[in-house]
Amino acid sequence: MNVKRVISASSSRFAAQLFNLITVAAMLISLTALLLGKLLASQKVGFLPIVMSLPPLMIWLAGSIFVYAGIAHHPNPRVVHFNKWAGYRFYGVMGSLLVIGPAIYGLLDGWLGLMLVLGLAVAIIVPWALFDIYKAAREPWQDMTIEVEGNE
Secondary structure, three states: OEEEEEEOHHHHHHHHHHHHHHHHHHHHHHHHHHHHHHHHOOOOOOOHHHHHHHHHHHHHHHHHHHHHHHHHOOOOHHHHHHHHHHHHHHHHHHHHHHHHHHHHHHHHOOHHHHHHHHHHHHHHHHHHHHHHHHHHHHOOOOOEEEEEEOOO
16 A cells, blocks of 8 residues: 655755755864874874874764665655765865875875875865855745555
């Protein structure tokens, strides 16, 4: 027996914004942790900024796969569109920084190199993600009715 379910407009809007919202939060937490680590680090604990700044990005990199996959099959094609481009942006920048990041880090040596690599990622991802969040908020979302197979 098929059951009709309603996906609210606010739920669709939130799903369209979710990947970008968490990406912005993870990037800003990581940048803040890097700066805080630099302030707290002494000469003997020079690796502290790296240790503090990478876990938020690594956790989000792993978790983002599940968020991306969960939204990728949403019945609303606009939600899928926003999710797809947020994923392209995040994974593209992170992948390219994996390639060019060591060269930048090697040139500047130490926390300044890490600051430049992470700052570059933040400068590319965050403004674009915030603009996407804004665009999704301005989109004319509507409630959707879908049919789901129900168990008797």
